[in-house]
Each structure stands twice: as structure tokens, then as C-alpha cells.
Amino acid sequence: MMKTIDDVAVEGRRVLVRADLNVPLDGDRITDDGRIRASLPTLTALISRGARVIVCAHLGRPGGRPDLTYSLAPVAAHLGALLGQEVDFPGDIVGSEAHAAIAAMRPGGLVMLENLRFDAAETSKDDMARGYFADRLAAPVDLYVADGFGAMHRKHASVYDVPLRCVSAAGYLVQAEVAALRRLTAEIQRPYVVVLGGAKVADKFDAFGDLISKADRILVGGAMAFPFLAAHGLKTGTSLREPGQLAAAVSYLKQAAPGQIELPSDLVVATEIAADAPRQVVAADAMPADQMGLDIGPASAERFAGIIGTAGTVFWNGPMGVFELAPYAAGTRTVAQAIADSGAFTVVGGGDTGAAIRTLGFDAGAFGHVSTGGGASLEFIQGKTLPGLAALET
Numbered sequence: 236m237m238k239t240i241d242d243v244a245v246e247g248r249r250v251l252v253r254a255d256l257n258v259p260l261d262g263d264r265i266t267d268d269g270r271i272r273a274s275l276p277t278l279t280a281l282i283s284r285g286a287r288v289i290v291c292a293h294l295g296r297p298g299g300r301p302d303l304t305y306s307l308a309p310v311a312a313h314l315g316a317l318l319g320q321e322v323d324f325p326g327d328i329v330g331s332e333a334h335a336a337i338a339a340m341r342p343g344g345l346v347m348l349e350n351l352r353f354d355a356a357e358t359s360k361d362d363m364a365r366g367y368f369a370d371r372l373a374a375p376v377d378l379y380v381a382d383g384f385g386a387m388h389r390k391h392a393s394v395y396d397v398p399l400r401c402v403s404a405a406g407y408l409v410q411a412e413v414a415a416l417r418r419l420t421a422e423i424q425r426p427y428v429v430v431l432g433g434a435k436v437a438d439k440f441d442a443f444g445d446l447i448s449k450a451d452r453i454l455v456g457g458a459m460a461f462p463f464l465a466a467h468g469l470k471t472g473t474s475l476r477e478p479g480q481l482a483a484a485v486s487y488l489k490q491a492a493p494g495q496i497e498l499p500s501d502l503v504v505a506t507e508i509a510a511d512a513p514r515q516v517v518a519a520d521a522m523p524a525d526q527m528g529l530d531i532g533p534a535s536a537e538r539f540a541g542i543i544g545t546a547g548t549v550f551w552n553g554p555m556g557v558f559e560l561a562p563y564a565a566g567t568r569t570v571a572q573a574i575a576d577s578g579a580f581t582v583v584g585g586g587d588t589g590a591a592i593r594t595l596g597f598d599a600g601a602f603g604h605v606s607t608g609g610g611a612s613l614e615f616i617q618g619k620t621l622p623g624l625a626a627l628e629t
């Protein structure tokens with residue numbers, strides 16, 4: 236069993252909490268604060284127990300150097316407002332200002348470090364580079380708490396190397412995520428329907444190999460659908476496509492049972508990703524060469540909803556279209572409604588998918604579990620070892 240924050244003394248101690256505060260931003264306005272709210276139970280427990288809490292996290296993919304468009308400053312300000320207490324934001328990670336802020340902390344105080352990915356060592360593939368950075372992160376702390384479930388599939392310094400160097404425990408969010416997602420790794424109630432979409436296709440495409448052997452039906456929307464439509468010989472216009480996925484899609488379709496992988500048969504297309512662009516619904520085999528698919532069409536959404544209605548278990552990761560823009564949100568809304576209405580055990584995973592259900596006004600209580608992790612939950616349900624969890628168990 237994993238040690239949790241209930242098993243360790245924290246009073247007066249310097250506790251480094253790795254959270255996943257990778258929230259969507261519009262400029263410096265946070266458009267969905269779900270991941271920040273999900274981090275509150277652990278932070279408030281540590282604060283009320285008199286810990287000195289140091290929060291570290293990443294935001295976006297700044298590429299290993301400081302870039303203020305990815306600063307955690309707005310997140311620190313919002314966290315302070317939610318907690319009703321000052322969050323000290325020194326503006327660096329392991330430099331002298333961070334050290335001074337940490338040294339000045341009182342029990343019950345909270346410091347947030349700047350975006351970990353401003354340092355290339357955080358995400359480095361070189362164990363030495365990561366280890367050196369992890370040493371510096373760990374130096375001023377007495378205890379490490381892993382609570383950033385959404386980043387635990389990354390073998391990054393703050394996720395993997397720091398807990399190898401410190402007394403470590405899981406936070407409440409990680410505990411809750413693991414307990415819920417375990418229900419998708421054994422004795423799954425069938426039919427097991429997996430719904431996959433979203434834009435980070437490269438991160439998730441590998442999952443098909445495993446899901447074909449586990450799920451009864453796999454419903455594919457979002458940008459994830461285009462390599463499969465192309466594998467059927469269809470033209471995908473100017474839709475988001477990444478190289479190298481066509482061959483994999485062809486082989487997944489061969490491995491899958493007939494009808495196991497369901498693709499959109501109609502799409503909402505437009506010339507550009509814009510709410511005011513002229514748009515139309517077309518059959519998937521009649522995509523205009525100069526247009527891109529931005530949502531699944533109404534017939535596909537209804538067909539997907541019907542399949543979801545028969546499920547015993549549903550796992551959903553990735554929106555069906557560009558839900559952030561109202562004209563392309565219908566497919567995601569129809570799928571979300573079907574999942575909310577179903578009597579199955581349902582898990583909705585991912586930063587974008589969680590944001591989608593909240594933005595579209597769904598109550599999180601309508602789903603069995605809303606995971607803060609997209610890639611992380613997808614790897615967990617495949618039975619893969621998440622580096623962040625492995626480091627806690629050693």
C-alpha cells in the first residue's frame with residue numbers, strides 16, 4: 236500500500252507538493268480551474284496541520300526556458316483566492332529567491348515555485364541532468380507529497396526523481412484517482428465502451444494496441460479520427476494530422492474485430508478554426524479538400540450515444556471536437572449527455588475533457604469519476620506503470 240499524508244507527521248515540516256496545475260488559460264485568465272480545485276483537499280489538510288507547504292507544478296510546454304506567457308503567477312493568485320490565504324510566489328524554482336521564500340515560511344504558510352518546465356532538466360531524458368535538478372528541488376524540504384496525478388505518467392524530475400530522494404507520500408487526489416481507476420483494471424462490467432478524442436493524438440495513439448484487447452467498443456472522435464478515416468482511404472482535407480499515424484491506424488483496424496472501432500460517418504467542417512467561419516455538415520467520405528473537420532456530425536454523435544447507452548462501463552478521454560467554440564461543441568455535448576445519463580460506471584479523464592464537461596455545464600456528480608489526468612489515466616487503465624507511482628512505491 237502507498238503511504239499517504241495521513242501516515243506522516245507534517246507539523247512544522249517543509250513539505251514539497253507536486254501538483255498538476257496545468258490549467259487552460261486565455262492570456263492570464265484561467266478558463267477552467269478544475270485542476271486547482273482538485274488540489275485543494277491535500278493543500279488545506281497540510282496547511283491546517285501546520286506544515287510549511289511548497290507547491291511545484293508545470294504549465295504548458297515552454298520548452299525548457301523561462302517564457303512568461305507560461306508563468307504560474309496567475310495560478311498562484313487564483314490558488315490564494317480559493318484558499319483565502321496569501322500564496323508567496325518568488326518567481327523562480329531552485330534559485331536564491333525561492334530559497335529565501337522557503338526559509339522565511341511559517342507553519343501553515345504556502346509558497347508556489349515558478350513553472351518547473353522553465354528548466355530543461357525537469358523533462359530531460361538524461362538521468363544525470365534530471366537527478367541534479369531533483370537534488371536542488373529536494374534540498375530544502377523534509378517531505379515530498381505526490382498529488383499531481385495528471386503528470387504522473389511523465390518520467391520528469393519533480394515527478395520521478397524527487398520522490399526517490401525524499402521521504403514521500405501520496406496526497407488525497409492521487410489516492411482518489413488510483414482507487415477509482417483501479418476499477419477499470421480488473422473485473423470490468425461489460426460491455427466496456429471506450430470513447431477517445433482530443434487533439435494530443437501522438438500521446439494517446441499507442442493506447443489502441445492495448446485497448447483493442449480490453450474494450451468491447453472504441454468510439455473515436457476529435458483529431459484522433461482522422462488517421463483512421465485516412466486508413467479507410469478517405470480524404471481528410473486540411474484536418475489536423477500528424478505524420479506516421481496512418482500505418483498504425485491501418486494495423487489497428489486489422490487487429491480490431493469488425494465494428495469494434497467506430498468512426499464518425501459525418502463531420503462538421505469549416506475552412507479554419509473560428510466560431511464565425513462558414514461551416515457545414517458533410518459525410519465523412521465527402522470532405523472538401525480545403526476544409527477541416529472540427530466536430531463529429533449529428534448522425535455520428537447519435538450513433539455514439541446509442542452505443543454508450545448499452546455500456547456497463549465507459550471510459551472517456553478527449554473531446555469530440557473544438558468544444559471551446561460553441562459551433563463545434565455539439566458532438567462533445569451529445570456524448571457527455573449520453574455518458575451522464577448512462578447507468579454504467581463512467582470515468583471521464585483528462586484536462587481538456589474535464590474542462591469540456593464543466594464548460595458545457597455538466598455536474599461532475601453525473602459521472603462515476605472525473606479524472607484530472609488524460610494521458611495518465613489512459614496509461615493507468617492499460618496497466619502501465621506510471622513513473623510517479625513507481626517512485627512512491629520504492
Ligand code: 3PG
Nearest residue numbers: 255257385386586609610
Ligand atoms: C496534461 O495536461 O496532460 C498534464 O498536465 C501533463 O502535461 P503534458 O502532456 O504537457 O506532459
Ligand code: MG
Nearest residue numbers: 585586609610
Ligand atoms: Mg492532457
